[in-house]
Amino acid sequence: MTAAEQLRTRARYRRLGIQAVIIIVTALAVWGAVTNAQYNLTRLNMTSGFAFLDRGTGWNYSFSLVERSINDPYSFTLFIGLLNTLFVGFICIITTTIFGFLIGSMRDARHPALNFAASVYVQIFRNIPLILQAIFLYAILIHLGGPRQAVSFGDVAFLSGRGLMLPGLNITPTVAVALLLASLGVGVGLILARTTLWRGLAIWIGGSVAMALIAALVLRPGGEGILSIPVLQGLRFSGGISVPIELFALITSITLYGSAYVAEIVRGGLAQVPRGLVEAGQALGLSRVSIWSRIKVPMALRSIIPPLGNQWIFMMKATTIGIAIGFSDLFYITVNAISQSGQTLELILLLMLTFLAINYSIAIFTNWLNARLKLKEH
Amino acid sequence: MAVAEIIPPNRGEALGKLFLKRGFGSPVSVAISVLVFAVLGWIAWSFLDWAVFRAVWSKEDVENCGHGGACWAVIDARHRLILFGTYPFDQHWRSTLAALAIVVTVVLSCLPAMWAARRLAVLWIAGFASYYLLMEGSLLGLQQVTTDGWGGLSLTLFLFAVVVLLGMPMGLGLALMRRSQMPVVKWFAVIIIDTIRSLPLVTTLFTAAIVVPLFLPSWLDGDKIWRVIFGFALFFACYQAEVFRGGFQAIPRGQFEAGKALGLGYWNILGRIVLPQVFRHALPSTINMVVVTFKETAIVTIIGFFDILASGKTAFGTADWAPYYIEVYLCVAAIYWVFIFSLGQYGEYLKGRMALAER
Numbered sequence: 001m002t003a004a005e006q007l008r009t010r011a012r013y014r015r016l017g018i019q020a021v022i023i024i025v026t027a028l029a030v031w032g033a034v035t036n037a038q039y040n041l042t043r044l045n046m047t048s049g050f051a052f053l054d055r056g057t058g059w060n061y062s063f064s065l066v067e068r069s070i071n072d073p074y075s076f077t078l079f080i081g082l083l084n085t086l087f088v089g090f091i092c093i094i095t096t097t098i099f100g101f102l103i104g105s106m107r108d109a110r111h112p113a114l115n116f117a118a119s120v121y122v123q124i125f126r127n128i129p130l131i132l133q134a135i136f137l138y139a140i141l142i143h144l145g146g147p148r149q150a151v152s153f154g155d156v157a158f159l160s161g162r163g164l165m166l167p168g169l170n171i172t173p174t175v176a177v178a179l180l181l182a183s184l185g186v187g188v189g190l191i192l193a194r195t196t197l198w199r200g201l202a203i204w205i206g207g208s209v210a211m212a213l214i215a216a217l218v219l220r221p222g223g224e225g226i227l228s229i230p231v232l233q234g235l236r237f238s239g240g241i242s243v244p245i246e247l248f249a250l251i252t253s254i255t256l257y258g259s260a261y262v263a264e265i266v267r268g269g270l271a272q273v274p275r276g277l278v279e280a281g282q283a284l285g286l287s288r289v290s291i292w293s294r295i296k297v298p299m300a301l302r303s304i305i306p307p308l309g310n311q312w313i314f315m316m317k318a319t320t321i322g323i324a325i326g327f328s329d330l331f332y333i334t335v336n337a338i339s340q341s342g343q344t345l346e347l348i349l350l351l352m353l354t355f356l357a358i359n360y361s362i363a364i365f366t367n368w369l370n371a372r373l374k375l376k377e378h
Numbered sequence: 379m380a381v382a383e384i385i386p387p388n389r390g391e392a393l394g395k396l397f398l399k400r401g402f403g404s405p406v407s408v409a410i411s412v413l414v415f416a417v418l419g420w421i422a423w424s425f426l427d428w429a430v431f432r433a434v435w436s437k438e439d440v441e442n443c444g445h446g447g448a449c450w451a452v453i454d455a456r457h458r459l460i461l462f463g464t465y466p467f468d469q470h471w472r473s474t475l476a477a478l479a480i481v482v483t484v485v486l487s488c489l490p491a492m493w494a495a496r497r498l499a500v501l502w503i504a505g506f507a508s509y510y511l512l513m514e515g516s517l518l519g520l521q522q523v524t525t526d527g528w529g530g531l532s533l534t535l536f537l538f539a540v541v542v543l544l545g546m547p548m549g550l551g552l553a554l555m556r557r558s559q560m561p562v563v564k565w566f567a568v569i570i571i572d573t574i575r576s577l578p579l580v581t582t583l584f585t586a587a588i589v590v591p592l593f594l595p596s597w598l599d600g601d602k603i604w605r606v607i608f609g610f611a612l613f614f615a616c617y618q619a620e621v622f623r624g625g626f627q628a629i630p631r632g633q634f635e636a637g638k639a640l641g642l643g644y645w646n647i648l649g650r651i652v653l654p655q656v657f658r659h660a661l662p663s664t665i666n667m668v669v670v671t672f673k674e675t676a677i678v679t680i681i682g683f684f685d686i687l688a689s690g691k692t693a694f695g696t697a698d699w700a701p702y703y704i705e706v707y708l709c710v711a712a713i714y715w716v717f718i719f720s721l722g723q724y725g726e727y728l729k730g731r732m733a734l735a736e737r
Binding site for chain 2 (some may be wrong): 316
């Protein structure tokens with residue numbers, strides 16, 4: 001055996017040795033953790049396993065999209081938590097993306113006043129912790145007072161310490177969920193059908209609004225209008241959509257904070273569009289708006305989508321601060337379930353697996369969107 | 379041509395002209411300018427009117443509060459609670475010095491003269507040690523204050539500094555493991571990094587605080603604060619590992635091969651050739667991560683730590699001060715803002731500097 005071969009063999013053995021040590025140490029750590037957990041659980045008189053999921057919970061929480069009672073089993077309660085997280089997450093993703101594009105475009109604009117206003121916005125909301133913004137906003141809203149002192153917006157929407165009352169379509173929650181899913185389906189279908197950006201958006205928004213109007217027209221209770229407008233009756237509002245104060249504060253604060261980040265992403269993307277393309281548009285006599293919508297945004301999307309996807313994942317994770325203001329998202333429900341049932345390990349495992357699944361779905365979606373938007377090589 | 383005839387363009391004047399041209403060049407621009415500046419001006423004026431002109435500043439005038447102005451008397455009366463939490467009152471000077479030690483450490487590490495691994499390590503360990511010795515006290519012969527008594531701004535700064543100090547080497551380790559040729563080592567790192575990165579920070583911290591003790595024998599439990607710090611550091615490390623990975627990717631393979639051709643071993647190539655360049659490339663993103671970490675320390679209030687957010691809540695927690703929660707929150711927000719904004723601006727400055735160097 002030559003010296004070089006000897007060295008190579010020695011290096012190989014060393015690599016094998018290191019990996020063996022890692023496997024053994026990990027196995028030992030896992031074994032130690034499991035035996036300790038078993039010991040601690042028997043000492044605390046706990047039975048492990050997922051049987052508790054069928055038991056009734058016996059406690060209540062702040063928000064649910066569907067009918068619930070305190071006798072619901074743990075599994076259903078956790079499912080409601082997941083629904084709430086997804087609901088808030090999706091709303092925040094949409095509002096944040098829209099606001100972010102607006103403010104990011106303002107930061108990219110040549111107009112000094114727009115530019116300045118957008119910079120002030122970004123510098124204020126990006127540099128204060130999200131949880132502080134949420135708690136602060138919640139504190140302000142909760143001090144607004146009862147429905148009688150509500151702030152009125154043109155007598156159709158009201159903001160009070162009990163929540164935000166909005167005019168809504170006269171439909172049941174079940175129909176609303178069905179409409180939401182249908183709208184989502186149309187959106188995915190449009191992306192699959194490879195429509196152009198703005199036409200796709202127009203069809204999607206128009207189609208969703210049309211579907212909602214038709215549903216309200218056909219399915220409304222007899223004799224009532226399409227719209228249900230909140231009216232102050234005695235000490236409370238009736239009619240309309242009632243947005244609980246926790247939900248409103250959570251969505252608003254995540255939107256304010258997240259859109260400052262998205263604005264920076266959008267600005268970065270717009271700045272990367274080659275000047276030549278913009279000048280070509282000017283040479284063709286396109287207006288500023290056309291240059292923005294037909295050249296800059298479509299080109300910039302390619303560098304915007306990957307960081308934007310990360311921001312979407314961040315927003316989904318950010319819903320967990322709901323616990324600080326009492327919004328019953330998945331984390332809040334899980335923490336409550338842990339303190340009530342004591343099934344710590346099982347519940348934490350479920351929570352982690354759920355977040356892994358959500359984040360991987362978003363990551364897969366953005367990767368797919370990115371591949372779909374990629375410039376074709378000629 | 380005489381030298382004196384070349385007049386440099388007046389930058390200020392040029393900018394002013396550009397401002398006028400872009401902001402007031404056409405009727406539409408004028409309308410936008412007037413509208414935006416009017417709205418901003420109105421917001422700024424109402425805020426100043428409330429926060430400065432009609433405000434009550436001193437706790438002696440507290441009976442004048444509640445007449446349409448800010449009541450900064452609450453800050454005057456309760457600032458010690460906000461800044462130091464439940465730390466013993468007569469020992470607040472220690473908490474002040476300790477917080478200063480952390481601030482000085484951060485400021486010093488922003489100076490290019492300190493940008494060497496050894497200097498930074500010494501600086502941060504010294505900063506952390508002085509904080510710990512001052513706050514804990516028993517080793518210096520002062521009154522002992524256990525970690526339960528720490529709070530307010532000092533606790534926030536402490537969490538921030540320890541997380542960065544522990545997380546940085548952990549992140550580097552994870553990044554190196556992820557680059558390893560050994561499949562077990564590589565996948566070990568990949569699983570840890572990807573799992574922690576997909577979990578919300580609160581979940582990680584909650585797990586560290588509540589769940590981990592179930593898995594540990596009682597002699598390994600340690601203090602809750604240290605478990606949470608470790609969880610937080612792991613979170614930082616996993617993100618930082620990805621930052622370092624980006625830095626590694628910017629280094630051409632030839633650098634490694636040149637090192638090998640010279641007969642250098644793995645650690646020598648790493649320490650003398652690759653890592654200095656990786657750090658340079660990763661610097662802007664690292665600053666970004668540090669800024670994010672400072673912001674995220676506010677999350678520990680959910681796990682039940684008495685950081686500046688929680689101590690702020692306590693400051694208006696009595697019946698007398700309850701109406702003035704806005705003032706307290708604004709004050710806490712301003713403190714966060716100053717720290718985060720300065721760090722962020724420093725990051726922007728570095729980015730610009732490095733972009734120039736690369737040109």
